[in-house]
Amino acid sequence: EAGVTQSPTHLIKTRGQQATLRCSPISGHTSVYWYQQALGLGLQFLLWYDEGEERNRGNFPPRFSGRQFPNYSSELNVNALELEDSALYLCASSSYIGGNSNQPQHFGDGTRLSIL
Amino acid sequence: QKEVEQDPGPLSVPEGAIVSLNCTYSNSAFQYFMWYRQYSRKGPELLMYTYSSGNKEDGRFTAQVDKSSKYISLFIRDSQPSDSATYLCAMRTGRRALTFGSGTRLQVQP
Numbered sequence: 769e770a771g772v773t774q775s776p777t778h779l780i781k782t783r784g785q786q787a788t789l790r791c792s793p794i795s796g797h798t799s800v801y802w803y804q805q806a807l808g809l810g811l812q813f814l815l816w817y818d819e820g821e822e823r824n825r826g827n828f829p830p831r832f833s834g835r836q837f838p839n840y841s842s843e844l845n846v847n848a849l850e851l852e853d854s855a856l857y858l859c860a861s862s863s864y865i866g867g868n869s870n871q872p873q874h875f876g877d878g879t880r881l882s883i884l
Numbered sequence: 885q886k887e888v889e890q891d892p893g894p895l896s897v898p899e900g901a902i903v904s905l906n907c908t909y910s911n912s913a914f915q916y917f918m919w920y921r922q923y924s925r926k927g928p929e930l931l932m933y934t935y936s937s938g939n940k941e942d943g944r945f946t947a948q949v950d951k952s953s954k955y956i957s958l959f960i961r962d963s964q965p966s967d968s969a970t971y972l973c974a975m976r977t978g979r980r981a982l983t984f985g986s987g988t989r990l991q992v993q994p
Contacts, residue, residue, distance in 0.1 A: 772927075801981050811928075811972065813981035824980065858927055862979075870979055872918055875927035 770795065772861050772876035780882045781849050789844040789879045793861030799823075800842040801862075801873055802834060806855035814857075817842050818864075846881070854883045887911050890973055890985025899994050903960040907973035907985045910954065914975040914983070917949050919958045922970045922987070931971075932958065963992045 773792045781787050793800050802814040813826035817836035825832075831847040840861075846853055857880075860873035890907045897903055905919075916935055920928035932947035934940050940947045948957040956975075960967055970989050974982040 799979065803981075810986045811974075811982070811984040813983075816981050818979075826981065860982075864979060870916060872916070872930050872933040873982060874930060875920070877925075877927040 772859055772874055774857075774859050774876040774879050776879060777877070778880045778882070780884060782884050783849055783851060785849050787846045787849060787853075787881055789846075789857050789859075789881070791842045791844070791859030791861075791876060793840050793842070793859075794863075794874055797861035797863045797874075798840055799862045799864065799873075800836055800840065801860045802842070802844050803858045803860065804828075804855045805858055805878070806852070809855075811858070815844065849883050851883050854881060856880050885910065886986075887983050888973060888975060888985045891988055892986050894989040894991055896991045896993060897963055899963060899965060899992055901963050901992075903958075903963050903967070903990060903992075905958045905960075905971050905973075905988050905990070907956050908954055909956075909975060909983075911975075911977075911983070912951075912954065913977045915978065916976050917947070917956050918974040918982070919945075919947055920972040920974060921967075922972060924969075928972055963990075965992045965994045968992050 799818040816824045834844040836842045856878040858878045860875045862873045919932040922928045937951045944961045946959040970987040972987045973985040
């Protein structure tokens, strides 16, 4: 079974540009979560998509946005890039059976975004 | 104060040692508890996933959850150099996103 795949592996941008990161969840998973892992700040939650809808977002400005497609893949868009946006962006997916049968999140290897 | 506290280490042990990793948390609403292992330049890999208080064992790994003390642990028996990585505790309520500890860097010396 293929795991969570993310592309590109590495992305280099300059300040003010826009970046698009992509994620394909594990087959059968309907939820996609985006996290930022910046040096010294740990893993912080960005966005949660489920069944095509944005369900929740973390404490990040509106220039971080995204969407989920009908095939459950997702993309994260970051506008007006700033130097502090340099980080590893991780995507995770999970499935939901019902009741308290929540399944764990499985992660991809991330996209390393470098802002020059 | 962070919702989840984890000693960043680094923790250095000799090969074959028993490793104990711990996290404390403040949010009593957390229901699901996880341990992930992250190698350099890779994404977190799920090691253990628990829902309730108690112990769960999987091979050389044992996870403990004490909800009354808001304390979780991961034990690694017979540690190997290949266990050298950063270990992240994580927890959540329902289907919400994970709240992570800062991670403990482990080095197992051959």
